[in-house]
Amino acid sequence: MAASTGTEIGSPGTPVDQRPKAPRRSLGVVFYLSASWIALLVFFALFRDLLPLRDPEALGIRTREVMAFEGPGLNAWFGGDGSGRDLFARVVQGARPALILGLTVTICGGLLGTMVGITAGYLKGKVDAVTSILIDIALAFPGLVLLIAVRATFGNSMTVFIVLFSLTSIPAYARIVRGATFALAEREFVDAASGMGATKRRILVRELAPNIALPVLSFAFIGFALVIVAEGGLAFIGLSLDQVTWGQLIAEGAGDISNHGHVALIPSTVMFLTILAFNLVGDGLRSLWAPREVATQRRLRVAGEHRSSTTSAALHVADLHTTLHTPAGDVRAVDGVSLSVQPGEALGVVGESGSGKTMVLRSIVGAFALADVTRSGTVEVDGVDMLRSAPDEIKHALGTKIGMVSQNPLTALNPVRRIETQIVEPMMVHRDMTRAAARERALDLLRQVGIPAPERRLREYPHQLSGGMRQRVTIAIALANEPGLLLADEPTTALDVTVQDQILTLLSGLQRERNMAMVLVTHDLAVVKGFTDRVAIVYAGEVIESGPTDEIFVDPKHRYTVALMQSMPNLELPSHSALTTIEGRPPSLIDPPAGCRFSPRCSAAQDICSTEAPVRSGDDHHWFRCHFPADVTQVAAPTRREDD
Numbered sequence: 001m002a003a004s005t006g007t008e009i010g011s012p013g014t015p016v017d018q019r020p021k022a023p024r025r026s027l028g029v030v031f032y033l034s035a036s037w038i039a040l041l042v043f044f045a046l047f048r049d050l051l052p053l054r055d056p057e058a059l060g061i062r063t064r065e066v067m068a069f070e071g072p073g074l075n076a077w078f079g080g081d082g083s084g085r086d087l088f089a090r091v092v093q094g095a096r097p098a099l100i101l102g103l104t105v106t107i108c109g110g111l112l113g114t115m116v117g118i119t120a121g122y123l124k125g126k127v128d129a130v131t132s133i134l135i136d137i138a139l140a141f142p143g144l145v146l147l148i149a150v151r152a153t154f155g156n157s158m159t160v161f162i163v164l165f166s167l168t169s170i171p172a173y174a175r176i177v178r179g180a181t182f183a184l185a186e187r188e189f190v191d192a193a194s195g196m197g198a199t200k201r202r203i204l205v206r207e208l209a210p211n212i213a214l215p216v217l218s219f220a221f222i223g224f225a226l227v228i229v230a231e232g233g234l235a236f237i238g239l240s241l242d243q244v245t246w247g248q249l250i251a252e253g254a255g256d257i258s259n260h261g262h263v264a265l266i267p268s269t270v271m272f273l274t275i276l277a278f279n280l281v282g283d284g285l286r287s288l289w290a291p292r293e294v295a296t297q298r299r300l301r302v303a304g305e306h307r308s309s310t311t312s313a314a315l316h317v318a319d320l321h322t323t324l325h326t327p328a329g330d331v332r333a334v335d336g337v338s339l340s341v342q343p344g345e346a347l348g349v350v351g352e353s354g355s356g357k358t359m360v361l362r363s364i365v366g367a368f369a370l371a372d373v374t375r376s377g378t379v380e381v382d383g384v385d386m387l388r389s390a391p392d393e394i395k396h397a398l399g400t401k402i403g404m405v406s407q408n409p410l411t412a413l414n415p416v417r418r419i420e421t422q423i424v425e426p427m428m429v430h431r432d433m434t435r436a437a438a439r440e441r442a443l444d445l446l447r448q449v450g451i452p453a454p455e456r457r458l459r460e461y462p463h464q465l466s467g468g469m470r471q472r473v474t475i476a477i478a479l480a481n482e483p484g485l486l487l488a489d490e491p492t493t494a495l496d497v498t499v500q501d502q503i504l505t506l507l508s509g510l511q512r513e514r515n516m517a518m519v520l521v522t523h524d525l526a527v528v529k530g531f532t533d534r535v536a537i538v539y540a541g542e543v544i545e546s547g548p549t550d551e552i553f554v555d556p557k558h559r560y561t562v563a564l565m566q567s568m569p570n571l572e573l574p575s576h577s578a579l580t581t582i583e584g585r586p587p588s589l590i591d592p593p594a595g596c597r598f599s600p601r602c603s604a605a606q607d608i609c610s611t612e613a614p615v616r617s618g619d620d621h622h623w624f625r626c627h628f629p630a631d632v633t634q635v636a637a638p639t640r641r642e643d644d
């Protein structure tokens, strides 16, 4: 695996003026006002006993200091309640249980919920499925009924409330953290850590947890407010804590609200402002989430700028793993693939359907039909790290350094847009060309790919072209930005057999003429033989043999390679000879066979084949993974189908 040779950001060797500056973050006046309100409450809760406040329980009828239902004024800022107790002192007294309850529940419920959510979100699979069901059940449970039942059974102490509220808040935290973890786990920096051998625990603690912290903190403030609301609601129905709370004060004053509204309205207002403040602070913190992502991207971008390529290859893939997370389980579609292609070189990637050869190509460009996919390892295209670079850098590389030719030109082209638009736009976007200049180049490209009357073709729509013409157009689009790497995924599969050779000849000619590297994915060994310099045989998500095309055709080593060759038409055999077939099907990549993955289908398999994975043998030039390599000096070369 390629190691970065660049200076890491923040390392001692990084000049201070080159370190990425933190983005300027503005939280706004409302955030600071809200935070100030919370700070004021904390101050009163902490230093209540040291402040020159009246005794909150002292009855005005005795002290004569505050009259029953006295209105707010200089004598009593918040007025008095029905017993002549100072409402300000009582509201201040209620701040402490509110903050203790909210803080403790937030810490306990938040921590437990975060642990559950981050574990489920990262491990996915069965752990996540079971956790999700439990979360759904917990959230569907009528919490108020539980609160009332537990409160009635275990009393109204602070401990009971803390345990009760903590347990009921876990599912909400777990769900939020799980969602955030899902998104983060697919980010390149997590793949990078995984590819560099970090354990799951380390990834959870070092990579994911710090990024989860901010959204959790944001929700914690909102959760804090919800705890205060819940306590107030319980107090209102007579299930309050065993000490003075705001909910209790509101409940006490509710009966006299028509004549002495301040008794209920003032604690209600304090509670409302507190809930609002916690929500606004939570929202403010959540707004930092996006800048943090930007900061991460900037860090990656600068790191990418400092990273120098470890190879001169147009494409360098090392220990690439791609896992598709499906409801049926994790599919290890690409499992430790390494390959490289030099400028001017054509590499054939060969395998039968379901072998994973197309997934190798998709993993290079990061294009997957499924959303839940993780990649790790190294993919460098002309020195650009396609897994760890900033999204903009990857996007630019995809648009300028890589040309793609897909299986089916009909689906590759937009049916409702003219050919001109589809060729011209990539050049205007990635090369800042004017429309006129891009159009001139589009005409030139159409001529190069052998399309007659290019002026007319530019004005046409894809359905007006034949299959071969459409594929020529997709080749023109692929070449538009002069990429150094051409990725062709079974480029002739959907075409009439009579034009397959023309398209392959065209592709091969353009590739050599422009000194491009080309990866040609195909199931057809005859295509590989005719148009590639080297070949990588893929089976069950792994490259099982790789070497120069000529050598592999003369001296294949892996039994699967031999079987593939024997299954191809051979003109040297008597006519009407039955083609050899490979028994069985490629294995499931959710739970591939132990040892050699080809062993269930291999006629040469022995006991060791199903227990020990064969290590790489041969040399860098031509290598294979087989315990009992074939001893053949000549395997009949397959012939092109049109020659049959």
Ligand code: SF4
Pocket (backbone or CB within 6 Å): 558, 559, 560, 596, 597, 598, 599, 600, 602, 603, 604, 605, 606, 609, 614, 625, 626, 627, 628, 629
């Ligand atoms: S390792 Fe064994 S099972 Fe696999 S291809 Fe070689 S001989 Fe066959």
